[in-house]
Amino acid sequence: MRGYTQDKDAYLKRLRRIEGQVRGLQRMVEEDVYCIDVLTQVSAVTRALQAVALGLLEEHLGHCVTEAVRAGGDEGRESVREAAEAISRLVKS
Amino acid sequence: MRGYTQDKDAYLKRLRRIEGQVRGLQRMVEEDVYCIDVLTQVSAVTRALQAVALGLLEEHLGHCVTEAVRAGGDEGRESVREAAEAISRLVKS
Amino acid sequence: MRGYTQDKDAYLKRLRRIEGQVRGLQRMVEEDVYCIDVLTQVSAVTRALQAVALGLLEEHLGHCVTEAVRAGGDEGRESVREAAEAISRLVKS
Amino acid sequence: MRGYTQDKDAYLKRLRRIEGQVRGLQRMVEEDVYCIDVLTQVSAVTRALQAVALGLLEEHLGHCVTEAVRAGGDEGRESVREAAEAISRLVKS
Numbered sequence: 001m002r003g004y005t006q007d008k009d010a011y012l013k014r015l016r017r018i019e020g021q022v023r024g025l026q027r028m029v030e031e032d033v034y035c036i037d038v039l040t041q042v043s044a045v046t047r048a049l050q051a052v053a054l055g056l057l058e059e060h061l062g063h064c065v066t067e068a069v070r071a072g073g074d075e076g077r078e079s080v081r082e083a084a085e086a087i088s089r090l091v092k093s
Numbered sequence: 094m095r096g097y098t099q100d101k102d103a104y105l106k107r108l109r110r111i112e113g114q115v116r117g118l119q120r121m122v123e124e125d126v127y128c129i130d131v132l133t134q135v136s137a138v139t140r141a142l143q144a145v146a147l148g149l150l151e152e153h154l155g156h157c158v159t160e161a162v163r164a165g166g167d168e169g170r171e172s173v174r175e176a177a178e179a180i181s182r183l184v185k186s
Numbered sequence: 187m188r189g190y191t192q193d194k195d196a197y198l199k200r201l202r203r204i205e206g207q208v209r210g211l212q213r214m215v216e217e218d219v220y221c222i223d224v225l226t227q228v229s230a231v232t233r234a235l236q237a238v239a240l241g242l243l244e245e246h247l248g249h250c251v252t253e254a255v256r257a258g259g260d261e262g263r264e265s266v267r268e269a270a271e272a273i274s275r276l277v278k279s
Numbered sequence: 280m281r282g283y284t285q286d287k288d289a290y291l292k293r294l295r296r297i298e299g300q301v302r303g304l305q306r307m308v309e310e311d312v313y314c315i316d317v318l319t320q321v322s323a324v325t326r327a328l329q330a331v332a333l334g335l336l337e338e339h340l341g342h343c344v345t346e347a348v349r350a351g352g353d354e355g356r357e358s359v360r361e362a363a364e365a366i367s368r369l370v371k372s
Contacts, residue, residue, distance in 0.1 A: 158247070
């Protein structure tokens with residue numbers, strides 16, 4: 001079981017709202033809405049996506065990484081390294 | 094006419110692809126895909142959104158801000174201030 | 187004259203404070219301060235640096251880019267393209 | 280013992296180099312270097328700081344968080360929550 005599966009419905013709800021926001025962006029472009037207002041909305045969608053990512057990451061640390069660390073040795077180290085790489089991609093995106 | 098309207102179709106195409114990526118994220122969560130793989134995909138969507146924002150911003154500077162600056166005086170200054178605030182929101186998101 | 191030269195003293199003051207914060211980080215590492223507290227301070231320094239960048243960028247748009255746009259033609263376009271690339275580096279850093 | 284203390288000298292070296300880069304920024308402003316070149320250098324310093332943060336974070340997960348998780352119960356959970364908050368500050372800075 002993945003770390004986030006207990007909150008699966010909450011994540012799906014948030015991702016569906018983000019999908020709606022992206023469709024809203026398409027409408028804004030279609031209707032020639034002022035660029036700055038489109039940009040403000042893009043920033044809002046980006047923040048919503050990053051909040052999902054931070055939530056997933058916290059649960060990943062609290063479940064998958066925690067279990068791997070308890071299993072000990074290489075498995076724990078590999079899990080920490082993998083999480084660190086995901087954090088790095090997140091910080092750089 | 095907005096700065097981006099000449100590339101409207103290209104922006105709509107990119108936003109539809111991003112919408113598809115967000116739906117892909119929902120499927121990943123529904124199918125309990127490994128957290129790290131979900132996070133990698135969230136980073137990809139975030140980068141795609143930021144590329145759209147940077148494109149819109151460049152055209153905004155090249156069209157709306159350029160015209161406002163040529164009109165001169167307060168209009169130009171206000172347009173620069175507004176663009177700087179959008180850039181700030183983008184950097185912080 | 188560069189866009190920021192009228193606020194030169196203010197920028198120098200902010201950069202000297204940032205230099206002091208980076209020396210503070212060295213002291214924290216030397217004294218084995220708790221990692222999370224070091225990280226909190228690194229985030230503060232990063233934010234201070236980005237605030238300097240956003241200030242410089244706004245003045246660059248209000249002075250150098252504005253003048254290039256008023257000069258017209260290729261000079262204006264090149265200036266906008268150059269600013270857009272700087273914004274892109276800032277967003278990705 | 281903190282997670283980073285074994286690499287203390289390496290971190291101090293990197294932070295001293297960053298301090299030198301910040302002094303370099305002051306010289307650039309003093310000598311009225313072109314804004315875009317100052318901004319490029321600010322982006323470089325920001326990336327160097329974030330690389331330090333990501334290094335510290337990985338070691339924090341591999342040492343402090345790993346030990347707290349092995350100790351079990353509340354200590355592990357609190358350590359994960361604290362790390363997640365630090366990651367969130369990093370992503371937003």
